[in-house]
Amino acid sequence: MRRAELADFLRRRREALHPSRMPASAVHPPGPRARRTPGLRREEVAALAGVSTSYYERLEQARAPRPSPQVLSALGTALRLTDMEREHLARLAGQIPPSTDADQAPVPADALRLLHRLGPFPAYVVNDLEDIVAWNSTAAALITDFGQMPAHERNTVRLAIRLGGTLCSAPVGAEGDFARQSAAHLRTAGARHPADRALGELVNEYAAHSPDFVAGWRSHDVHLRPTLRKRLHHPELGELELDRQTLLVPGTSLRLVLYTADPGSPSATALAGLGPADGAP
Template sequence: MDKRELGAFLRARREALRPADVGLPELAGGRARRTPGLRREEVAGLAGVSVNYYERLEQARAPRPSPQVVDAIGRALELSEAERAHLSRLAGHASPARPGGAEQVPPGVRVLLDRIGPVAAYVCDAGHDILAWNDFAAALITDFGALPRAERNVLRLAMRLGGTACSAHPEAAGGFEAQAAAQSRAALARRPHDSALRRLVGEFAERAPGFAAEWRRHDVRPRATLRKRVDHGELGVLDLDCQTLDVPGADLRVVMLSAGPGTLAHDKLTRLQLRLAAPDSVRRP
């Protein structure tokens, strides 16, 4: 059980919840609320636990809550499925994942990368390391195979490239930082002893104020789709859709960059695909 993370997560989710979301009045005792979100006693009442116990949970002083109490607090805070799973892990009711570096890319996922068409796709693990990619991703983003193994990492690439190669679309500013923070929070709950990921998060937070701000929000909700802007040396600026799919049975995700048919970006991607001399193939470290 990670008492400090549990308390911080509960506090963040409580402060993010509006009273109206749970059927409570916006006024507290006839007066305007001094702080955002719910009060501790309101969450305790909704969850059916004592105010003292809930306060001690947020203060990292309470013993481990039972699965029933965790479930009740999750309902009181209107947590999503991903947030409830995260809460359960922080409370010590889920088995930790295998140590980082143990994941292998399933053969079927490698075949998908090879056959996916005019889509740039790569596979990441929980620590944001890029484990496999197709030629289209290498041609569109960067030549991953030419990078040192330690630099084949989404966050390290963001720091090295300064966000100029593949950044959040202006209409979705902060989307990448929010997604990276949520993924990292969830991963560290699954892998509490992953010191490499913890160091990476600290380094990225120092370099990216947007990520640091999102990290403090303790948000772990997944974002399956983002808008990305790629500034390609030959094709120019492309506004793309970025989808993320989790790999069943593995702590891996597939990230895909594509464009809708009929768009200028799609036409450019098609030209890039035709220009590649060899068929798409998966490159391996």
């Protein structure tokens, strides 16, 4: 059980629930003083979950014993957690054991076949640590020649740190989205692999580089967005506005990332002629 992280996660999710989104019967009526907490009060969450206020307070103070699966389910309902957030909560509470060597698992053969059949769409596969473990030739032509990089540098976070200023940027209104999404991915990975030193080093490295990552990490948000808008700067094709789409590889913690452009756009035309028919990297 990771008491400090569990406490932080519960507090962040409680503070994110605005009283106006809750049934009137679940929220205490306003008193003579203004509500000081940015979200629900602890006693309100405790009542919704059917636990005592003192027990819930101890959970947020990292002083309570491990909650039962029934209590976790009730807290998930009270805090309106998504399925992914419920799984994260269960991992922090020690109800789901840590994963072992998931980042070293081979890419399934059917995922590799899909990767290389995507044709003109740049795509790669990443593991929990954001390491790029497989890619197609179009991705190498669009981003960089991954095969010529040291394995530890073949990582989306480290690429963002080292090449972010020249490789890509965010369209107006999407600033910081990649950094915050990386924080969500790594938060989730940290619950799966709590003893992974390489993961901790990666978090510290990106935190020193990106205030947006720090904000995302502190928010303890584990919501994973399937699509991010990116603006890539290609030396031959110029500026491309693309959607970075992420798909989970079933039965694994791997993710397939591919880049697409709006149909009929200049970026789509440029992307279609980027590379030849694909082969193995």
